[in-house]
Each structure stands twice: as C-alpha cells, then as structure tokens.
Amino acid sequence: MIPRQVVVAGYGMAGARLAEEILKRDEERGHIALTILGEEPHISYNRVLLSGVVAGTMKPENVMLHGEEWREKVRLGMSVTGIDRGARKVTLSDGSTIGYDVLVLATGSRAWIPSVDGLRPQAPGVHTFRTLDDCAGIIAAARPGAPVAVLGGGLLGVEAARGLVARGCQVTVVHPVGHLMERQLDEAAGRVLAARLSTLGVEVRINAKVVGYAPGDGLELDDGLVPADMVVVTAGVKPETELATAAGLAVDRGILVDDCLRTSDPRIHAIGDCAQHPGTTAGLVQSAWEQAEVLADLLTGANVAKRYRGTPVVTRLKARDVDLAALGDVHADVHTPGAEVLCLNDPTRGRYTKLVIREDRVAGAIMIGAPDAAATITQLYDSRVPVPSDRLAVLLGRALPTAATPAGSPAELPASAVVCRCNSVTKAQLVTAWRSGATDVRGLASATRATTGCGSCRDAVCGIAEWLSDKT
Amino acid sequence: MAETHCPYCALQCAMTLDGAQVTPREFPTNRGGLCQKGWTSGALLTSPVRLTTPLVHGRPASWDTALDFVAGQIERIQREHGRDGMAIFGGGGLTNEKAYALGKFARVALRTSQIDYNGRFCMSSAAAAGNKAFGVDRGLPFPVADLGDADLILLVGANPAETMPPFMQHIKAGLVVVDPRRTATAERATLHLRPAPGTDLALALGILHSAFSEGYAEHDYIECRTQGFQDAWRIAAAWWPERVERVTGVSATDQRAVARMLAEAKNAYILTARGTEQHASGTDTVSAWINLALALGLPGKPGSGYGCLTGQGxxxxxxxxxxxxDQLPGYRRIDDPAARAHVGKVWGVDPSSLPGPGRSAYELLDALGRPQGPKGLLVFGSNPVVSAPRATHVTERLQALDLLVVADFVPNETTALADVVLPVTQWAEEEGTLTNLExxxxxxxPALQPPSGVRSDLEVLRELAIRLGTPAKMFPTIAEEVFDELAKASEGGIADYSGITYARLRDGEALHWPVPDRRHPGTPRLFTDRFGHPDGRARFVPVDHKGPAEPPDDDFPLMATTGRVLAHYQSGAQTRRIDELVAAVPESYVEVHPDTAGLAGLADGDMAEIESRRGKVSARVRYVASMRPDTVFLPFHFPGENSANRLTNPALDPTSRMPEFKVCAVRLLHGGME
Structure with a gap:
C-alpha cells in the first residue's frame, strides 16, 4: 500500500503532539508518510513552562517536548509559505514544494503588539513573550534592580511579571482595562489579584492609556511615565491565519474547523492556536492536545468515529505564591436569575472565591488563594457531578468537621464509640471491663484487647480509666 | 505451646499458640501487637464447620476413592485435550513449600503450562515495576523496623491501619497518604491527598514535576546510580501540577507540598499497595512512584527507600x-534456558520437558471450559468465586469445567462448585516457611494435631503424583525436605534461599533473601551498593497517564472502588466463620457521599443496588461525608449477591496482567425491599 502523505505545518505544542500521536498509532502499519515542518530551529518545547524559565525554576533544556532524535524526524527551520490546493502542494520557505494527501495547519499564533508610538518588535528593549528565544532575550536583559514594564495584565502578563520579580526586577504591569485578567475574572477578583501581586512586589497600573514608548526611558502613559529598561509585551496573541487566508480557506479570528478539525477544504485540517472551533477558546494547550488526539485517530483510521466537541476552559495561573483558577461563567452575580452565586471576598489575605451554580452544576468559579477549592470545584465542573449540598464546604474546598471526632473528654464519648479500632473495642466494653475489676490500662487490655493492635488508642484508654477512677 | 505467626496478612505477626489460644509475641514486625483477626485466628482451628472428609460430588468419600477419581479424571482430560487440558490455581497464603511443590507438580506431574495463582490479583504490578526498575522484586528491600527512623512516609493506596494494624507502630513521624477515601490511615496523616480513582499515575508525575522544577532532584544520584531519567522527565514535564490538578483533583499546592516534604526529610520512604497497583495501568503507575523515589535519590540510600506493602500471608x-x-523457583523466568537447565537438573528431568509460560490468573479463569482452554482445574488456597474480578463470569467458567478439585480446610463458595473437595491441614497443624513483606x-x-481425616497439601500432591505415574520420591511430604530442595532449586536465582535451613530458622536467625550460602547472614537491605541490573544501576521507566479503562458515563455515572476492612481477610472464607469478626462487620456495605445517596433516594442504612456492566450487587448504605461524590466504596469480602467482584472490571495490565479492581463505572439504585 502506498502510504498517504501527511504534511504537518507547525511543530509547536499542537503539531508535536499530533506527530507523536500519529506515529504511536501508525508505527507498525506504516500507512502514513509524515512530514513535519518546524519554523523554529529548536526541538519542540513546552510553551506552558516558559514562565518557569523566565522565573528561573526551569532551564530551557528541561522544557523540551522531544529528545534529540526528533531532529531526524522534523524539518527544522522550515515553514510553509504557500498552499496550492488544486495541485495539493505546499511551497516551503526554501522554495521547494511537496505534495500532500492531507495537510494539517498547526501554525499557532504570534504575539500581538498594540499600535503605540515607538513600540515595534525590533525596537531596543522590547520583548515579546512567546518563544524560547523570547525567553532567552528576556532573561539576558532582566538585570536585578532594573525597572521593567509588562504591557498587558492577562494571564501571560501576570506570569511574566511574577517571574521577573523573582529575578529581582522592579516590575510594573501596565494594563489598559479596568481590572487584571478581565476575560477570566470579575472586578473584585481582579482587585484581589492586584493586591496579591503588590505584596509580592509587582506594581499594577490599571486603566492605563499608553501613548508612547521611548527606548531607555519607558512607557509613556497619558498621566505620566512608567520607567522601564525593558518592556515585555503580553498584550495578547493573534492566530497565524495568513496562509489559510491566502489559500482561500474560511477564516474568522482563526481558521474555521468542524468537529473533525476540517477546514473548509476537507483535505486540510487545522488544530491548536491557529484553529477556531465553536466549542473552545483558542490559546490553550489542553484543547490543542485533545484536538491532536482526535485528529490522529481520524487520520490513521484508528477511530474514524472520533469527534472533537470542544474543551471546557479552566484557566490556571502558574505563578509562585499566587494560586488562581477561573472557569466558566464568572460574571453572574447574586441577582442573576437562575444562578446560585456564592462569594467569599477576603482581600486583606489575598483570598477570593466565587462559585456560580446553575441547575445544581458548577457553571463558573473563581478561586484565588484557595487551592483546595480550586481542585475540588474544577473536578465538579469537568465531571458535571451535582454540587454537594454543603455549599460552604465546597466553597472552602474542605469537608467541614461533622460530629466531634475523638471527643474531648471520656465522659462525652458515646458508649458505642469505638476506642480501639484494631480490636473493635467500644467505650461500653471498656466500662464493663472496668466494673468487672480491670481498673488499669494493663487490665483493660487483657480483658478487652484494647491497645494490643497498633497501640495508638493507649492515651484514650488511659483517659477512660482515669475518668472511671475519678467517678468512684 | 508453640511460637508461630498469624495465618493472615504479610506482616506475619508473631504469636504463641497454646492449643487454639492465641497470645501476641514480641517480634520486630508486629512489636507485640495483634489485630482482631490475629487474636481470633485460633477459632478456626476448632471450628465445627471444618472439612474432615473428602467429598466427591457432594458425598463423603474415602481418600483413596477421591484421589483415584481425581487421578482418573486428570488422565482422561489430558488424553482427550492434551497436557494443558489441566490447570492449577494456587494462592498467596500457601507456604513456600506448598507453592514450590504446586509449581513442580504442574510442570513435572501434570506437565501443564497452565498454572497461576491469586497473587496475580495482589502485588503483581508492584512486582513487575520493581523488576523493571531495580532488577529485583522484594516487597520491602529493607526491614520494616527501618521505617521507624523515617521523617516522612508517603503511603500510596495503602490502608495499613485497616489491613495490617500493628504495622502502624512503625510510623512515627510525618505521614502523607494518597487515597481517594478518607481511610483510617488517612485520618492519621499529616497530609491526605485524595485523587480521583485511577489517576494516581498523573499524581506521581505531578509530584515528580514539582520536585524537579523546585530543584529537589538529586542530580548526583541520578547521574551515578540510575539510567533513563531524561526520557522519564520528558513525560513528567508535560504534567505540570496545574494540569495534574485538573485530572486528579489534588491541588497543585499539595503536590508541591509533598515534593518539598519528601525532599526536606532526612529519611523518607515511598510505599505503594493495592490501591495504586490494582489497575489496568498498575505497573506503569508503580513505575511512576518509583521514578519519583529515584529522582529524589531514595532507593538504596540508608534510611530511605521505596517499597511495596505485600498483602497476603x-x-x-x-x-x-x-x-x-511464567516462573520457576528462585524467581527465575521459565523461558530462560539457563533457569530451565538448573531447575531441570534439581528435579531430575529433561529441561526440554518443562512447559513454557502459561496463562495469567484472570486469563486462565476466563479460558476454563472453553474449546481451547483447560477442562480441569485444581484449586489450592484460593476462593476465586469471591476474589476474582467479574465474579459472576468466573463462576460460570468454573461451572463449565469437566473437573473442579478444591483443596481447603473450610467450605467456601468455590468448594460449593467443586466435583471433589479435599480437606487439608491449616497453618497451625503443619510445618512450613513463609516469606514476609520484608x-x-x-x-x-506445628502447634497442634490436625483433626483425623485431613491430609496436608504436600500429601495430596504426592498421592496424585503417584497415581499419575510420577516417582513418589519426587514429592516428599516432610516440609523440611521440600524446603531443602527448594533451596537448591533457588540457588543462583534472584530469590536465592540456598543458604537457608530449617536449623538456622529454628535458631531464630533473621534471614532476608538472598542468602546464597550457609554462612551468609542474609540481606536485610538490598541496593545499598548496587541495584539488581547487570550494570548495577536502577532504571527510570518512561510512563504516561492513561486513566481508568472504564470511565464513568451517562449510563454508569459513578466510580466504584473496592477494598478490605479490618475484621475480614480476602474472600472472607475464613473470617466470615469467626463469630467475633462477623459481629464486628456482619455484612457488606457501600460507602457513599450523602448527596450521592440522596439523589438515588437512599437513606443511611437502606439497602442499595450497585450495578456495573458486568453485574449487580446489593449492600447496605453507609453515609460517609468524606467520600468523593463521584465514588462509592465496597469491601470485597462477601459472597453471592453481596460480592463486590461481580462489579469489577477484568481489564488487564499489559505487563502484570493485573485486573482493574480499583475502579469501574457503576450506578446506584434503590435496593427495593429490605
């Protein structure tokens, strides 16, 4: 059988995962001839961990997704520059062409730079934060004590700011909107986050109107200057759709795909940041990886019934000492009809939890400084399990103590309480034994076997013996 | 008066028997402690339900009649269906001598490849992972008492406060417990991590990720004593704690906390047990925990390590x-020509006459009575009707046999199906050796005389062997003689017993294998200088999370997990016969979050029906507020329509062939009538 030519344009997190999943399914069958094109010179790396690289907890060599042997499997430093859909060929950056039976666009997205006077990607002191090379540039320029501005207070901006503070920089987050991470947080949560960052040494300027950038000086706002030796631009990303647009594929914000991850040309698929599927928000690795798995099933024939139905979005900040999770609809408030909304706001201690419940299921939540609640509520959200009726326990992320566990005094302990688990000995049995003459721990042990297993009930048995002695 | 050890779990608590009267005895493992099972273990020695007469098709028969019948049937079956027409199913509670004799009987007298045992359902995943990582599988490669000096112990899927209570005396400092349930052990923990059932592997990867990115990895150790870190790390790198949190429900903060606690402890241990091992990905899951231990430099470091808490006696x-x-004595592989040559020589048979590897436990049970499967089965020391996964199906397979022979000392659910029941001696009535969890x-x-009418398993095997035309001298009935032969057969193997003698054991020597010669003091601590692989290095095994074989869905929206309770042992065949233990836990129950039960209209104490794709059971509802709302728990010690294993999923681990006991999809219904 002649193998089908599958060309994957892009070797980022989506493309790399797709390649792996295809090879895993097709390894022994050899039905697919795979060509992977990677624009960057590096083996694919884990973009999610780049904030760790900036923070210094991770070294670049530790974030690689593949081993060196992948240099043989991927054409690194090569990208697609044009698609000829009629001839089913792509042109590469070196001018050569290759034919395809299936083309997968996994071209990702690129950093978006707002139009501000003087702010250009190549301008001195300006860094985007998307690639490993960007990280290297930021680390090289991040001198302890030096002022740094982070332009854009979304998820990435907050992570970058936290990392740069850890490197000793004086960081100001400049955010044009009224609160941080406004896509994921409500206003009160944004304030708690800002307060939390400020205790860590990050200054936050919200509602900031940036009017210019002066290399060496900093960002000029309409109400003054934010001094900065370096500006890290984290103002958002833009899906890489130029190829698709030029080839006449249907493109909105991203390349439109259906549940089979097909574009408007059924021979061409798109996954990851460059794709736009109705069920998901672009820019998240989880959706990219799920898409890669579904597409690998379809392209290799491993499971042709597989479909991608979207990925529920859970935003999880990865910044040391800031525990933040947000999911679903977070903008409902206590007055919203049909929604049950619980909220705990403790800005002084950097805590904020909000839980939005509709029809007994988690519809949205924000959890700052509440790691247990974040874990529990995310699971309830993903599994669609009804929210336990003890809503307060859910909001706190811990079951509240019910009945008094080992009672304070032997007198309060109910007669049926098991004192020695190892030998199923109840308080009542100990009392009976005591009344029959076993008036010390040794006697109680030989009469009832209490304390003779793991011995951890010794104190409790002593307490009961003393209590009984005192009573008489 | 005889000094002996408890007949139940692998801690093998020391006790003294005076008649059937038990008193605990000081010993390094149990330190004078006994749980209720141990205290009451004498009750079965005098039990009126004791089997004392062979039964053929339910009717009492003489030993000769029964054995002649069995041998005749074996010959007929093997004539009609070949050597593999006969199979043997053993048990992890049998003495070393019996286990050895059973394996030899299969290969030499029956010459069948079809032998396996219920230990496959026990620690086989940990065994496989231990072999991969260290080249040796010894549950604890250090004495239990070493744990007492640890600053931190991470217990994964282990509930010793319930399953081997006196063990808890060794936990003196920090304890972290990984368990979906708030067990008696978890209640004592400094930190309890509660992953969703079937997600332990992801949790291990998350903790490894945390440890590495926080700079806790022991780079010198990784460099000098291990291989393969990079490949393992590359997978863990994709499991950052926040991603792991979403899959497991364990907060990223707690994952980092555990990494830090393990790293900061001067001495730390990671111990696994059935909760993390009894999965279709059990071997990989244990490998993931071992990878974590290796990255932190624990195995082989004095006062630290990795171990598996073995379950059965x-x-x-x-x-x-x-x-x-797949094994020959001494932990040798049956497909290794050198091992076959060695064992063939000890047995006095041509190595080429030894069969090759046979089916694993569940596959063996599943094949019974099928066109290509065995038509006859001999069961020793096991009650698969209750303890095997997908129990209803296993029962049907047992019923499809031409011949089912069960050797046991009390009637159980498997003897009830047997064509022939052979009454045999039990622990205190016979001599033998056991190898404990360390x-x-x-x-x-031997502490007392067996009742008249019963014979030892060794006698049964010898009598059958003679009837099948095997020389009688190949099957001695004196335990010490069998042991001496076992010692020779194990010589040079991984589990080398060749330096052990009954005389040394009677003198009270503490002999941990390997003991390669008679002057060798034994090996309480393995791996201090080198691991078991030829190059002396441990192996990181690159493993990734896959999740449960049967995730919940709209039809079966809950996850069921199974386990043990303090008052009962395994299938309950023994403990359900002891009044005091029955009084403690008289019947099966299901632990459910009150809201989950409430949605099914079930009040605390109601009878519930729990149903999976494989069967339905009934159990009394226990409201447990600390349960995850998506999970129910059932103990598996009960038979019939209370048998939790009617629900369980026989999806098998590709390496260990361990079934997925610990998670399957179920639904919860009202049980109707009381």
Whole structure:
C-alpha cells in the first residue's frame, strides 16, 4: 500500500503532539508518510513552562517536548509559505514544494503588539513573550534592580511579571482595562489579584492609556511615565491565519474547523492556536492536545468515529505564591436569575472565591488563594457531578468537621464509640471491663484487647480509666 | 505451646499458640501487637464447620476413592485435550513449600503450562515495576523496623491501619497518604491527598514535576546510580501540577507540598499497595512512584527507600517459587534456558520437558471450559468465586469445567462448585516457611494435631503424583525436605534461599533473601551498593497517564472502588466463620457521599443496588461525608449477591496482567425491599 502523505505545518505544542500521536498509532502499519515542518530551529518545547524559565525554576533544556532524535524526524527551520490546493502542494520557505494527501495547519499564533508610538518588535528593549528565544532575550536583559514594564495584565502578563520579580526586577504591569485578567475574572477578583501581586512586589497600573514608548526611558502613559529598561509585551496573541487566508480557506479570528478539525477544504485540517472551533477558546494547550488526539485517530483510521466537541476552559495561573483558577461563567452575580452565586471576598489575605451554580452544576468559579477549592470545584465542573449540598464546604474546598471526632473528654464519648479500632473495642466494653475489676490500662487490655493492635488508642484508654477512677 | 505467626496478612505477626489460644509475641514486625483477626485466628482451628472428609460430588468419600477419581479424571482430560487440558490455581497464603511443590507438580506431574495463582490479583504490578526498575522484586528491600527512623512516609493506596494494624507502630513521624477515601490511615496523616480513582499515575508525575522544577532532584544520584531519567522527565514535564490538578483533583499546592516534604526529610520512604497497583495501568503507575523515589535519590540510600506493602500471608514467597505462570523457583523466568537447565537438573528431568509460560490468573479463569482452554482445574488456597474480578463470569467458567478439585480446610463458595473437595491441614497443624513483606523467611512450627481425616497439601500432591505415574520420591511430604530442595532449586536465582535451613530458622536467625550460602547472614537491605541490573544501576521507566479503562458515563455515572476492612481477610472464607469478626462487620456495605445517596433516594442504612456492566450487587448504605461524590466504596469480602467482584472490571495490565479492581463505572439504585 502506498502510504498517504501527511504534511504537518507547525511543530509547536499542537503539531508535536499530533506527530507523536500519529506515529504511536501508525508505527507498525506504516500507512502514513509524515512530514513535519518546524519554523523554529529548536526541538519542540513546552510553551506552558516558559514562565518557569523566565522565573528561573526551569532551564530551557528541561522544557523540551522531544529528545534529540526528533531532529531526524522534523524539518527544522522550515515553514510553509504557500498552499496550492488544486495541485495539493505546499511551497516551503526554501522554495521547494511537496505534495500532500492531507495537510494539517498547526501554525499557532504570534504575539500581538498594540499600535503605540515607538513600540515595534525590533525596537531596543522590547520583548515579546512567546518563544524560547523570547525567553532567552528576556532573561539576558532582566538585570536585578532594573525597572521593567509588562504591557498587558492577562494571564501571560501576570506570569511574566511574577517571574521577573523573582529575578529581582522592579516590575510594573501596565494594563489598559479596568481590572487584571478581565476575560477570566470579575472586578473584585481582579482587585484581589492586584493586591496579591503588590505584596509580592509587582506594581499594577490599571486603566492605563499608553501613548508612547521611548527606548531607555519607558512607557509613556497619558498621566505620566512608567520607567522601564525593558518592556515585555503580553498584550495578547493573534492566530497565524495568513496562509489559510491566502489559500482561500474560511477564516474568522482563526481558521474555521468542524468537529473533525476540517477546514473548509476537507483535505486540510487545522488544530491548536491557529484553529477556531465553536466549542473552545483558542490559546490553550489542553484543547490543542485533545484536538491532536482526535485528529490522529481520524487520520490513521484508528477511530474514524472520533469527534472533537470542544474543551471546557479552566484557566490556571502558574505563578509562585499566587494560586488562581477561573472557569466558566464568572460574571453572574447574586441577582442573576437562575444562578446560585456564592462569594467569599477576603482581600486583606489575598483570598477570593466565587462559585456560580446553575441547575445544581458548577457553571463558573473563581478561586484565588484557595487551592483546595480550586481542585475540588474544577473536578465538579469537568465531571458535571451535582454540587454537594454543603455549599460552604465546597466553597472552602474542605469537608467541614461533622460530629466531634475523638471527643474531648471520656465522659462525652458515646458508649458505642469505638476506642480501639484494631480490636473493635467500644467505650461500653471498656466500662464493663472496668466494673468487672480491670481498673488499669494493663487490665483493660487483657480483658478487652484494647491497645494490643497498633497501640495508638493507649492515651484514650488511659483517659477512660482515669475518668472511671475519678467517678468512684 | 508453640511460637508461630498469624495465618493472615504479610506482616506475619508473631504469636504463641497454646492449643487454639492465641497470645501476641514480641517480634520486630508486629512489636507485640495483634489485630482482631490475629487474636481470633485460633477459632478456626476448632471450628465445627471444618472439612474432615473428602467429598466427591457432594458425598463423603474415602481418600483413596477421591484421589483415584481425581487421578482418573486428570488422565482422561489430558488424553482427550492434551497436557494443558489441566490447570492449577494456587494462592498467596500457601507456604513456600506448598507453592514450590504446586509449581513442580504442574510442570513435572501434570506437565501443564497452565498454572497461576491469586497473587496475580495482589502485588503483581508492584512486582513487575520493581523488576523493571531495580532488577529485583522484594516487597520491602529493607526491614520494616527501618521505617521507624523515617521523617516522612508517603503511603500510596495503602490502608495499613485497616489491613495490617500493628504495622502502624512503625510510623512515627510525618505521614502523607494518597487515597481517594478518607481511610483510617488517612485520618492519621499529616497530609491526605485524595485523587480521583485511577489517576494516581498523573499524581506521581505531578509530584515528580514539582520536585524537579523546585530543584529537589538529586542530580548526583541520578547521574551515578540510575539510567533513563531524561526520557522519564520528558513525560513528567508535560504534567505540570496545574494540569495534574485538573485530572486528579489534588491541588497543585499539595503536590508541591509533598515534593518539598519528601525532599526536606532526612529519611523518607515511598510505599505503594493495592490501591495504586490494582489497575489496568498498575505497573506503569508503580513505575511512576518509583521514578519519583529515584529522582529524589531514595532507593538504596540508608534510611530511605521505596517499597511495596505485600498483602497476603505469603504474598512474597508465593511469587518466588514457581506457582506463577511464567516462573520457576528462585524467581527465575521459565523461558530462560539457563533457569530451565538448573531447575531441570534439581528435579531430575529433561529441561526440554518443562512447559513454557502459561496463562495469567484472570486469563486462565476466563479460558476454563472453553474449546481451547483447560477442562480441569485444581484449586489450592484460593476462593476465586469471591476474589476474582467479574465474579459472576468466573463462576460460570468454573461451572463449565469437566473437573473442579478444591483443596481447603473450610467450605467456601468455590468448594460449593467443586466435583471433589479435599480437606487439608491449616497453618497451625503443619510445618512450613513463609516469606514476609520484608523478604524475611519465617518458620511456622506445628502447634497442634490436625483433626483425623485431613491430609496436608504436600500429601495430596504426592498421592496424585503417584497415581499419575510420577516417582513418589519426587514429592516428599516432610516440609523440611521440600524446603531443602527448594533451596537448591533457588540457588543462583534472584530469590536465592540456598543458604537457608530449617536449623538456622529454628535458631531464630533473621534471614532476608538472598542468602546464597550457609554462612551468609542474609540481606536485610538490598541496593545499598548496587541495584539488581547487570550494570548495577536502577532504571527510570518512561510512563504516561492513561486513566481508568472504564470511565464513568451517562449510563454508569459513578466510580466504584473496592477494598478490605479490618475484621475480614480476602474472600472472607475464613473470617466470615469467626463469630467475633462477623459481629464486628456482619455484612457488606457501600460507602457513599450523602448527596450521592440522596439523589438515588437512599437513606443511611437502606439497602442499595450497585450495578456495573458486568453485574449487580446489593449492600447496605453507609453515609460517609468524606467520600468523593463521584465514588462509592465496597469491601470485597462477601459472597453471592453481596460480592463486590461481580462489579469489577477484568481489564488487564499489559505487563502484570493485573485486573482493574480499583475502579469501574457503576450506578446506584434503590435496593427495593429490605
């Protein structure tokens, strides 16, 4: 059988995962001839961990997704520059062409730079934060004590700011909107986050109107200057759709795909940041990886019934000492009809939890400084399990103590309480034994076997013996 | 008066028997402690339900009649269906001598490849992972008492406060427990991590990720004593704690906390047990925990390490001497020509006459009575009707046999199906050795005379062997003679017992295998200088999370997990016969979050029906507020329509062939009538 030519344009997190999943399914069958094109010179790396690289907890060599042997499997430093859909060929950056039976666009997205006077990607002191090379540039320029501005207070901006503070920089987050991470947080949560960052040494300027950038000086706002030796631009990303647009594929914000991850040309698929599927928000690795798995099933024939139905979005900040999770609809408030909304706001201690419940299921939540609640509520959200009726326990992320566990005094302990688990000995049995003459721990042990297993009930048995002695 | 050890779990608590009267005895493992099962273990020695007469088709028969019948049927079956028409199913509670004799009987007298045992359902995943990582599988490669000096112990899927209570005396400092349930052990923990059932592997990856990115990895150790870190790390790198949190429900903060606690402890241990091992990905899951231990430099470091808490009384020894489908004595591989030559010589048979590897436990049970499967089965020391996964199906397979022979000392659910029941001696009535959870070989002395009418398993095997035309001298009935032969057969193997003698054991020597010669003091601590692989290095095994084989869905929206309770042992065949234990836990129950039960209209104490794709059971509802709302728990000690294993999923681990006991999809219904 002649193998089908599958060309994957892009070797980022989506493309790399797709390649792996295809090879895993097709390894022994050899039905697919795979060509992977990677624009960057590096083996694919884990973009999610780049904030760790900036923070210094991770070294670049530790974030690689593949081993060196992948240099043989991927054409690194090569990208697609044009698609000829009629001839089913792509042109590469070196001018050569290759034919395809299936083309997968996994071209990702690129950093978006707002139009501000003087702010250009190549301008001195300006860094985007998307690639490993960007990280290297930021680390090289991040001198302890030096002022740094982070332009854009979304998820990435907050992570970058936290990392740069850890490197000793004086960081100001400049955010044009009224609160941080406004896509994921409500206003009160944004304030708690800002307060939390400020205790860590990050200054936050919200509602900031940036009017210019002066290399060496900093960002000029309409109400003054934010001094900065370096500006890290984290103002958002833009899906890489130029190829698709030029080839006449249907493109909105991203390349439109259906549940089979097909574009408007059924021979061409798109996954990851460059794709736009109705069920998901672009820019998240989880959706990219799920898409890669579904597409690998379809392209290799491993499971042709597989479909991608979207990925529920859970935003999880990865910044040391800031525990933040947000999911679903977070903008409902206590007055919203049909929604049950619980909220705990403790800005002084950097805590904020909000839980939005509709029809007994988690519809949205924000959890700052509440790691247990974040874990529990995310699971309830993903599994669609009804929210336990003890809503307060859910909001706190811990079951509240019910009945008094080992009672304070032997007198309060109910007669049926098991004192020695190892030998199923109840308080009542100990009392009976005591009344029959076993008036010390040794006697109680030989009469009832209490304390003779793991011995951890010794104190409790002593307490009961003393209590009984005192009573008489 | 005889000094002996408890007949139940792998801790093998020391006790003294005076008649049937038990008193605890000081010993390094149990330190004078006994749980309720141990205290009451004498009750079965005088039980009126004791089997004392062979039964053929339910009717009492003489031993000769029964054995003649069995041998005749075996000959007929093997004539009609070939050697593999007969199979043997053993148990992890059998002494080393019995396990050895059973393996030899299969290969030499029956010449069948079809032998396996219930230990496959026990620690086989940990065994496989231990072999991969260290080149040796010894549950604890250090004495239990070493744990007492640890600053931190991470217990994964282990509930010793319930399953081996006196063990808890060794936990003196920090304890972290990984368990979906708030167990008696978890209640004592400094930190309890509660992953969703079937997600332990992801949790291990998350903690490894945390440890590495926080700079806790022991780079010198990784460099000098291990291989393969990079490949393992590359997978863990994709499991950052926040991603792991979403899959497991364990907060990223707690994952980092555990990494830090393990790293900051001067001495730390990671111990696994059935909760993390009894999965279709059990071997990989254990590998993930071992990878974490290796990255932190624990195994082989004095005062630290990784270990598996073996479950059954002779879970360790039972897996070393040939009752496993792929093994010969001494933990040798049956497909290794050198091992076959060695064992063939000890047995006095042509190595080429030894069969090859056979089916694993569940596959063996599943094949019974099928066109290509065995038509006859001999069961020793096991009650698969209750303890095997997908129990209803296993029962049907047993019923499809031409011949089912069960050797046991009390009637159980499997003897009820048997064509022939052979009444045999039990622990205190016979001599033998067991290898406890720390690889220490223990000698059990006979404490009292067996009732008239019963014979030892060794006598049964010898009598059958004679009837099948095998020389009688190949099957001695004196335990010490069998042991001496076992010692020779194990010589040079991984589990080398060749330097152990009954005389040394009677003298009270603490002998942990390997003991390669008679002057060798034994090996309480393995790996201090080198691991078991030829290059002396441990192996990181690159493993990734896959999740449960049967995730919940709209039809079966809950996850069921199974386990043990303090008052009962395994299938309950023994403990359900002891009044005091029945009084403690009289019937099956299901632990459910009150809201989950409430949605099914079930009040605390109601009878519920729990249903999976494989069967339905009933159990009394226990409201447990600390349960995850998506999970229910059932103990598996009960038979019939209370048998939790009617629900369980026989999806098998590709390496260990362990079934997925610990998670399957179920629904919860009202049980209707009381």
């Amino acid at each position: 002779n879970g360790q020894g039972g897996r070393e001497h040939g009752q496993k489908a 690889g220490r070989v223990l000698h059990r002395r």
